[in-house]
Amino acid sequence: MGYYDVSVLEAALNQKQCTLSWFDARRDIAECLSQQDESMVGLIVHVPTSPRWIPFWKGQHWFGILRLANGAFVDLDSRLSLPTAFAGFDDCVAFLNDILQNGGRLFLIHRDPEAVVASTDITSSEDPPRTQESPARQSTPLPDPEVS
Numbered sequence: 001m002g003y004y005d006v007s008v009l010e011a012a013l014n015q016k017q018c019t020l021s022w023f024d025a026r027r028d029i030a031e032c033l034s035q036q037d038e039s040m041v042g043l044i045v046h047v048p049t050s051p052r053w054i055p056f057w058k059g060q061h062w063f064g065i066l067r068l069a070n071g072a073f074v075d076l077d078s079r080l081s082l083p084t085a086f087a088g089f090d091d092c093v094a095f096l097n098d099i100l101q102n103g104g105r106l107f108l109i110h111r112d113p114e115a116v117v118a119s120t121d122i123t124s125s126e127d128p129p130r131t132q133e134s135p136a137r138q139s140t141p142l143p144d145p146e147v148s
Contacts, residue, residue, distance in 0.1 A: 022105070041109050045064070
């Protein structure tokens with residue numbers, strides 16, 4: 001366990017030929033996501049947390065949302081037992097709007113189109129991630145996560 005901020009994530013992503021850009025919460029997330037090209041590979045989500053046992057301490061939780069080549073989004077939150085596909089675009093947008101309304105932050109991840117994709121990259125693995133059923137959203141089978 002440690003304290004991480006966005007600069008650590010940005011440095012790690014830069015090593016994988018990716019860039020991180022902050023999403024301005026005053027904008028419409030649905031419009032922003034629908035205007036992204038294939039270089040957008042996902043989002044990083046930051047959610048402030050408050051542990052019940054230490055009420056004055058403010059924690060933070062970071063997780064990713066992967067965008068597959070077909071445009072589907074997959075929640076990679078470590079609090080879930082398996083990666084969970086959103087039922088559709090509107091389901092993902094509703095989830096992200098809820099996060100923004102509760103003080104969360106979003107960061108868009110773009111891959112440098114000139115970069116060579118490493119064979120260990122999750123978006124180019126041969127086995128698609130498994131999904132789980134979630135009470136908050138319906139799980140849908142994940143297609144082959146080929147990078148376009």
